[in-house]
Amino acid sequence: MPLPAKAFQHWLNRAAPGFSTAEICRVSGIKRSTLAQQLVRGKVAAATVVGISRGLGRSPLDDLASFEKYADLRGKRPPTPAELVSQVATMDLLRAVVARSGPAHRSSRAVDAPEAPAVFSPAPHPTSVRNWVDAVDDGELRHRVAAATGIAPQNFSAQLTANRLSPELTLATARAAGVGFTGGLVATGLITEAEAGWDPAAKQSAVASLSDGELVTLAGERLQTLGKALHRQEQELAQTQKIWENLG
Incomplete structure (x- = not known):
């Protein structure tokens, strides 16, 4: 904007x-x-x-x-737990899954001891924008944003695929979702988590509040999305190589 x-x-x-x-x-x-x-x-x-x-x-x-x-x-509204989790990188989620399955974690659960805090990389990450939109989407969000801003749905989706979103669309998306505005600005990389006023341990707490099943399911969904993206990249690379071979 x-x-x-x-x-x-x-x-x-x-x-x-x-x-x-x-x-x-x-x-x-x-x-x-x-x-x-x-x-x-x-x-x-x-x-x-x-x-x-x-x-x-x-x-x-x-x-x-x-x-x-x-x-x-x-109006500085804090991010929702879902927004916070969306800004945890996929590799950090996988590490959290591994940590949950380790003997140290099982032992701490047995004696009801607090979990050791994880160290998560700061946002944004390679899928932070798409993850944020998915986290605040009730199923009709994209249509509301398109109607409010006049952007074509396919153009909106293209920005999400490229892991970017203009400040104007970021605010419009937050407004249409009824959430605070810092989550989207952090996801796009315009401001940092600290500049947004987020608690340094907020993401760790949000992940810790997930059940084992919720955490594994989320990590599995992220891996599936990552796999599809890598597959597309491999196909595009193969097509490019074939073109160069044909050009001789």
């Missing part, structure tokens, strides 16, 4: 008074040419605001919320 250049300039004057363009680009890691192009077009990317805010040591979430288009972010 691009931001008006004028509103961006007003925000930048408040956030970094006295900073030159060169200094802003240096602290944020944004190329001067990139920032200049966005200003000329009159549309500044949300990622630009996040990068500058992060570079200045400010809160990217609060700074985004200061813009009218992102005003919904002011």
Whole structure:
């Protein structure tokens, strides 16, 4: 969801008074040419605001919320347990399954001792966007998002397959699902879990609350999805190789 250049300039004057363009680009890691192009077009990317805010040591979430288009972010609703689990990478889920099946885990269950906390990699992961949408989807979510935004369902699905979602669609999806807005922004990688205000142990707690059957079922579904993706990649590679062979 691009931001008006004028509103961006007003925000930048408040956030970094006295900073030159060169200094802003240096602290944020944004190329001067990139920032200049966005200003000329009159549309500044949300990622630009996040990068500058992060570079200045400010809160990217609060700074985004200061813009009218992102005003919904002011109501910081925590992610649901399903959203948290969706941001656990598949390999981390598999490790959790293995840990649950080990003798140490069975012993701790026997004496009702707390589980040792797992260390999960931060979001996003290769299927974080699709997983997040699936976690908040009641079966009609895609249709509601399409109706609200005008995006064709196949274009929405294409973004999910590519594990990306524009900020505009992310907020529209969260709004249509009736959940908070940080889950989608974390899933897309626009902000980090810490910037979203998530408890560092939130994902671990969400996974720990799953029964053994729920955890194994979820891991199996993830593996099946991963297998299909790898199979498609192998077919595409084989087709590409065949084309090159035919070209000689």
